[in-house]
Amino acid sequence: xxxxxxxxxxxxxxxxxxxxxxxxxxxxxxxxxxxxxxxxxxxxxxxxxxxxxxxxxxxxxxxxxxxxxxxxxxxxxxxxxxxxxxxxxxxxxxxxxxxxxxxxxxxxxxxxxxxxxxxxxxxxxxxxxxxxxxxxxxxxxxxxxxxxxxxxxxxxxxxxxxxxxxxxxxxxxxxxxxxxxxxxxxxxxxxxxxxxxxxxxxx
Amino acid sequence: xxxxxxxxxxxxxxxxxxxxxxxxxxxxxxxxxxxxxxxxxxxxxxxxxxxxxxxxxxxxxxxxxxxxxxxxxxxxxxxxxxxxxxxxxxxxxxxxxxxxxxxxxxxxxxxxxxxxxxxxxxxxxxxxxxxxxxxxxxxxxxxxxxxxxxxxxxxxxxxxxxxxxxxxxxxxxxxxxxxxxxxxxxxxxxxxxxxxxxxxxxxxxxxxxxxxxxxxxxxxxxxxxxxxxxxxxxxxxxxxxxxxxxxxxxxxxxxxxxxxxxxxxxxxxxxxxxxxxxxxxxxxxxxxxxxxxxxxxxxxxxxxxxxxxxxxxxxxxxxx
Ligand SMILES: Nc1ncnc2c1ncn2[C@@H]1O[C@H](COP(=O)(O)OP(=O)(O)O)[C@@H](O)[C@H]1O
Ligand SMILES: [Mg+2]
Numbered sequence: 001x002x003x004x005x006x007x008x009x010x011x012x013x014x015x016x017x018x019x020x021x022x023x024x025x026x027x028x029x030x031x032x033x034x035x036x037x038x039x040x041x042x043x044x045x046x047x048x049x050x051x052x053x054x055x056x057x058x059x060x061x062x063x064x065x066x067x068x069x070x071x072x073x074x075x076x077x078x079x080x081x082x083x084x085x086x087x088x089x090x091x092x093x094x095x096x097x098x099x100x101x102x103x104x105x106x107x108x109x110x111x112x113x114x115x116x117x118x119x120x121x122x123x124x125x126x127x128x129x130x131x132x133x134x135x136x137x138x139x140x141x142x143x144x145x146x147x148x149x150x151x152x153x154x155x156x157x158x159x160x161x162x163x164x165x166x167x168x169x170x171x172x173x174x175x176x177x178x179x180x181x182x183x184x185x186x187x188x189x190x191x192x193x194x195x196x197x198x199x200x201x202x203x
Numbered sequence: 204x205x206x207x208x209x210x211x212x213x214x215x216x217x218x219x220x221x222x223x224x225x226x227x228x229x230x231x232x233x234x235x236x237x238x239x240x241x242x243x244x245x246x247x248x249x250x251x252x253x254x255x256x257x258x259x260x261x262x263x264x265x266x267x268x269x270x271x272x273x274x275x276x277x278x279x280x281x282x283x284x285x286x287x288x289x290x291x292x293x294x295x296x297x298x299x300x301x302x303x304x305x306x307x308x309x310x311x312x313x314x315x316x317x318x319x320x321x322x323x324x325x326x327x328x329x330x331x332x333x334x335x336x337x338x339x340x341x342x343x344x345x346x347x348x349x350x351x352x353x354x355x356x357x358x359x360x361x362x363x364x365x366x367x368x369x370x371x372x373x374x375x376x377x378x379x380x381x382x383x384x385x386x387x388x389x390x391x392x393x394x395x396x397x398x399x400x401x402x403x404x405x406x407x408x409x410x411x412x413x414x415x416x417x418x419x420x421x422x423x424x425x426x427x428x429x430x431x432x433x434x435x436x437x438x439x440x441x442x443x444x445x446x447x448x449x450x451x452x453x454x455x456x457x458x459x460x461x462x463x464x465x466x467x468x469x470x471x472x473x474x475x476x477x478x479x480x481x482x483x484x485x486x487x488x489x490x491x492x493x494x495x496x497x498x499x500x501x502x503x504x505x506x507x508x509x510x511x512x513x514x515x516x517x518x519x520x521x522x523x
Contacts, residue, residue: 011442011472012439012442013435013438013439013440013441013442013443014435014438014439030431030434030435030468030471031467031471032431032434032463032464032465032467032468032471033427033431033434033464034387034427034431036387036389036427037387037392037427037428037431038431041392111395111396112395112396112439113396114396114443116443132394132395132396144352144395144398145395147398148395148396148397148398151347151348151349151396151397151398152348152396152397152443154346155341155346155347155348156341158342187352190352190353
């Protein structure tokens with residue numbers, strides 16, 4: 001690209017992300033999985049990432065604008081700012097809640113809601129990494145979406161309980177918030193009390 | 204210092220004896236169900252029947268007066284099995300007049316893996332019958348960063364095996380069949396951030412069997428799908444936590460294909476893959492003894508009053 005900015009390269013959970021004036025996200029083949037699985041996943045995720053980023057923006061959730069897609073590579077606008085992981089507080093958590101409410105109202109489930117996948121800049125919150133996102137009105141899927149977020153809060157922040165409450169405050173503007181949050185509780189319990197009678201032999 | 208540890212959260216009743224430097228001995232008395240999966244009551248009856256003989260056998264190899272402390276698996280696990288183990292451990296502690304230490308079973312898997320592989324702060328993939336979790340240390344505690352939303356991977360393998368008419372335990376049989384699989388049959392791949400789910404995968408595989416597909420191809424497709432999911436969430440956790448070491452623990456860790464995939468994943472991101480010897484991957488007494496010893500050296504002890512069993516004991520609750 002233009003080359004006047006420092007290039008940052010990031011090997012994420014599934015993609016390589018090169019940050020310069022623009023951001024290139026490349027889903028390279030994963031050698032550990034067979035091509036039948038690998039190719040399908042990479043194609044599917046790249047396509048749905050582009051589609052859902054645009055959808056999210058339409059319902060008022062800020063996402064990077066896609067500049068080009070070629071094969072397994074997405075070229076998108078670079079968002080300036082800090083990873084939410086580094087600037088998290090109750091105010092930010094509440095804003096995240098409001099944004100996720102908008103996504104869920106539109107039937108968008110992000111699929112990997114963690115503070116690493118959100119960028120904060122001067123009070124404006126952006127979401128990235130829609131590779132695991134999909135469209136659904138299923139309560140369970142929305143519940144899992146939030147469960148994943150809560151787990152990531154728990155794992156990263158000492159004051160996760162406060163952050164969780166702030167998120168809920170923001171999320172509660174969604175008409176079905178109560179129903180989804182009930183389900184989140186149920187999912188948590190399920191994890192905590194795996195039915196041990198199903199505990200089976202394996203060696 | 205010499206520690207004796209009793210493991211008995213589920214199918215395997217096992218006693219291990221270790222000191223700070225090595226495993227002195229391990230003896231197992233596994234419960235093997237006649238059919239189907241584990242029946243908690245039957246498993247605990249088995250443990251109750253053999254535990255006296257197992258302790259005598261261990262003491263014929265190492266004199267009881269040499270033991271400095273007794274550790275036991277306090278949970279998570281099957282309540283009836285846990286009670287047998289706790290009772291035996293309390294009795295030994297009183298009789299030999301040595302300290303008692305309750306150990307979290309998942310914590311023990313992680314600690315013996317770290318010990319044997321000499322790795323200090325890894326992302327841990329813990330895969331067994333009932334558990335499948337991504338664990339790592341954060342803020343002086345172990346935390347679960349991702350886990351199954353329904354059943355454990357071992358459980359899923361066993362379920363599929365049983366459906367295809369294979370004897371318990373199913374994991375090794377699926378592994379063997381998979382070696383002769385040739386055709387990949389499409390199966391649901393379910394990853395949600397660092398969480399994942401296997402029950403849909405089992406159901407879809409069972410349908411393939413009903414449809415008359417070859418067992419070998421089903422086993423192959425199942426493993427490739429399930430293990431790709433595990434490798435993916437492990438990699439996501441490594442990226443998220445910015446850690447370069449991955450440690451595999453738990454009974455399903457014996458699977459060679461799973462190990463191979465994780466190794467390749469780590470290589471490709473310039474990380475390191477570790478797995479302890481297979482005999483220390485599944486449930487064993489040495490891991491309880493070692494973890495108990497480690498905790499004791501940090502000043503921990505469990506009084507008889509606090510030694511009640513914890514069937515739902517989470518690794519996050521452990522004070523390190
Ligand atoms: N458009 C963007 N602008 C600025 N930074 C970005 C952008 N997209 C991604 N990033 C940064 O790169 C990291 C990895 O990108 P992400 O899409 O989350 O890939 P992965 O799926 O590998 O996690 C993000 O956590 C974020 O810090
Ligand atoms: Mg990401």
